[in-house]
Amino acid sequence: MNPTALIRITAAALLLALPAVTLHAQTMPKVGDIAPDFSLPGATKGGLTDKPIHLSDLKGQTVVLAFFPKARTKG
Secondary structure (H helix, E strand, O other), X not given: OOHHHHHHHHHHHHHHHHHXXXXXXXXXXXXXXXXXXXXXXXXXXXXXXXXXXXXXXXXXXXXXXXXXXXXXXXX
């Protein structure tokens, strides 16, 4: 396959995927919505744990998610 055809096919695929990405962005949760179940690597003061933590494991408890986008970076 020549490079021009590959670029055209890639561009067409991206354009076809764009509505799905846009639709997903419009369905953000609102304050008070129930969070979907997800899992994250478990961590303690000592480092990562062997098993992931699932949100469903914490049902009935208060859960606070803190995001530190600039932690340990030069930003």
